[in-house]
Amino acid sequence: MEYKKLDNIFLEIRNGANIKQSSNKTGKPITRIETIVHNKIDLTRVGYADIFSDKYEDFYLKNGDILMSHINSVTHLGKVAVVENIDTDIIHGMNLLVLKSDKSKVFPKYSYYYFLTNKFRKQLIPITKKSVNQASFNISDLKEIQIPLPSYENQLRIVKLLEKIEATISERKNGIDLLDELVKATFYQMFGDPVRNEKGWRKDEVGKYADSMVPGRDKPKSFTGDIPWVTTDKLTNLGHLDKNRISLFLSLDEIQQAKSKIIPSGSILMTCVGDLGIVSVTDFPSVANQQLHSYQCKTELNNVFTMYCLSLSKSHMYRMASTTTVPYMNKTVCNTIPIILPPIALQNQFADIAQKIETIKSEQEAHLKGFEELYNSVSQKVFEGDIDLSKVPFDDSLLPNPIEVPTNKEPIDKFDVFEKKEVSKKGVEKVRSKNNIKGLEFGFEALRHLESWEQYSFKEIADSIIKYFSRHYFNSEMILNFLDKELDIQVNYYSSAEQKKNPQYENADDFYRFISTALTRENYFLQLEQVFYNAETENIPDISFTEKDLESLSKKDKKERSGIYFHVKDETTTP
Incomplete structure (x- = not known):
């Protein structure tokens, strides 16, 4: 793999504007050292200096700019954040460097992901100068550092791959937070606020x-x-x-x-x-x-x-x-x-629910750890050229010279395209069928190869779940059975160990993402609420299930029936 100096792939590496800031000022936000939090730009940690004009227009951050901490404690030296989707003027202030990519040579977020690696952090050690309370490095030394530079296509593939794993990690963390909130909600439901004690215990x-x-x-x-x-x-x-x-x-x-x-x-x-x-x-x-x-x-x-x-x-x-x-x-x-x-029996009942949710949480934390290990493994290997990226899709419109797609005089048959992509015959037949009696017009196998149809597929799946479960309760297993038995959709799971062997983009856990975003109101097509059902105490008296799910549950004991369930939020009553 080719290596290039930062000076050769960034058009500009510079410090920010020296502006005196004050806590009682307003105006346009100005970046500070603490603006970078968890490798993101936190606009709640900026300064102000009553600047309302475009006097510092040359210092406005632009999408694709990378901020890097070059004066900080040794631990935080080299922290980075990439500017994305900004809709306001943000002034680049002192004590953070901005790196502006030559986008004909390097895709900005590719370099951002490389800057997060331990390999880059080690490259900073020889140029770091330490003082009593802080450390720093200068711009001229930073420019001499070399980083691996694969083809532009592979840069985009690397970004796509790491973004996908990163998004899965974020969603796992959100899922764990939701479990914590579920325990607290259960506590308040059973006992009320212990400080106000509105239940009169x-x-x-x-x-x-x-x-x-x-x-x-x-x-x-x-x-x-x-x-x-x-x-x-x-x-x-x-x-x-x-x-x-x-x-x-x-x-x-x-x-x-x-x-x-x-x-x-x-x-x-x-x-x-x-x-x-x-x-x-x-x-x-x-x-x-x-x-x-x-x-x-x-x-x-x-x-x-x-x-x-x-x-x-x-x-x-x-x-x-x-x-x-x-x-x-x-x-x-x-x-x-x-x-x-409150009565000890009620306390024990809550403790039992909390323990069961904590068991689920421990499993989710183990999965999270697996994905974090996967990210570390993949991020190390991709920058060393040890992973075959050929099957990872990327957006060719992001190339500096977009690929021109030749136009054919004769129209291409949609189904021939599917078959060339080795879609199962069953999937092709679903696409051909205009009267899919099971609720989906398009086959899931075919949709996997047409990324532009992905949202439409999610909408169809969401609509089918809403229609099938209506006002019933259901868990993940019940949804999977519904997708499998009623819609013929096979949901594939991949362990982190399997992904380390073959960490391709399409191996992401889309089903988990679909459900977790439905719980956090980020899923446009489906919104769910989760509850903990204790079958031993019947803590949800009006709980109901579909006939097939009820038949399956009848074969389990009360302990096995207890667990986390979902129900579709009622739009007329749920804010």
Whole structure:
């Protein structure tokens, strides 16, 4: 693969305008070091200087520009963001470089993805100059760095491939966030707001119904045992402590020397210094540092229920905390946090639901980790030329000299095109059929090869789901069965391991994207709401299923029937 210096593929690499900014000013936004957040441009982190004219028009950011941090801490040096879809004037300010691509040689987002790699970060090390509080590199040294430059077609393919995996990662994260919101929604449905206590539950101080243990004052001097040492950064907020995230372990002698205590399994750990009210339940004995307070629930309290109650009482915590340099709650404040006391049976019911959702969440987090590993693997291999990109589609209109498509004098038969693309005969017959009795005019297999028809296909699928399930509840398995049995659509899944062997664009999990966007209101054709149905307690009395789904569910026990279900949002009642 050919390598080129940045100076040869960027028309301009420069610093921004030196403009004094103030918190009480308005006008056109001006970029700052902190404007780049998670490799995106965050317009809530910009400055202002009462600039309303086009005085700094030469410094306006344009689509395709790349911002790069060249003065920062060593960890954040080289952070980048690409300018996309801007609809306002943004002034490029000092302490961020802008790199303007020569678009005849390099596609802007290709270079952006390369700048995210560890390989590029390593290339910055020799040119980095360190001072007491920050590090930097100069433009002339940056221009000398060489990056791999494949053909323009392959640059576009690489971008398409990485964008697809990146989008899947983002949707997985959104799905996990939705599960968190589902647990909170279930809590509010069952108990109401524990602070306002509109349901009138008995209320008292948590310390009367839970014991507590205060960590030792001394930090252990060594870690040679097998009992986990828990610090605030190891907590999983509103979840169970993950032992795999803990790296330090104590022996009994080391615990005794530090005058610490072993916190029993089933305890609640809560931050009491700095960021207050981060809570986890621990399923194993552990030792906590000074910034954590622990509770051991008595018979009147369930630990998972109590964890959520405490988390929703943060306003009280900050009101009562001592404030010197950071907020701090002592043992008395921690034990006098007010808590509602609904019947323990109801608490246990909530804990059971939360645990089942957390199990699903753990599975989703494992899938997310797989996709993140896939991204890292693919992003490394594509820039080394180790992946066959020939089957990855790209938009040829983005080429510097778009490919001219020859016109044929005689019209091409649509079905001949399908057959040349090795579409199944079954798919071709569906396309030929104008009277598809199962609800789809076009075959899914054929649509996979016609990207311009993709949205239309999604609309047909969405309409069919709405019509079939109507006001019934359903889960992912039921949708898959419907697509398979009623519409003859085969939904293929690919494990991250399979994708690492053959990470092509079309291997993306489109079904997951279709459902997840329906839950986040990003799906134009379908909007769903998710609920947790507990068949043992019948927490949704009016729940209904299609006859086929009901027949399938009747063969399962109550525990197997419990889980996350969807229903189509009613447009007349849902905002």
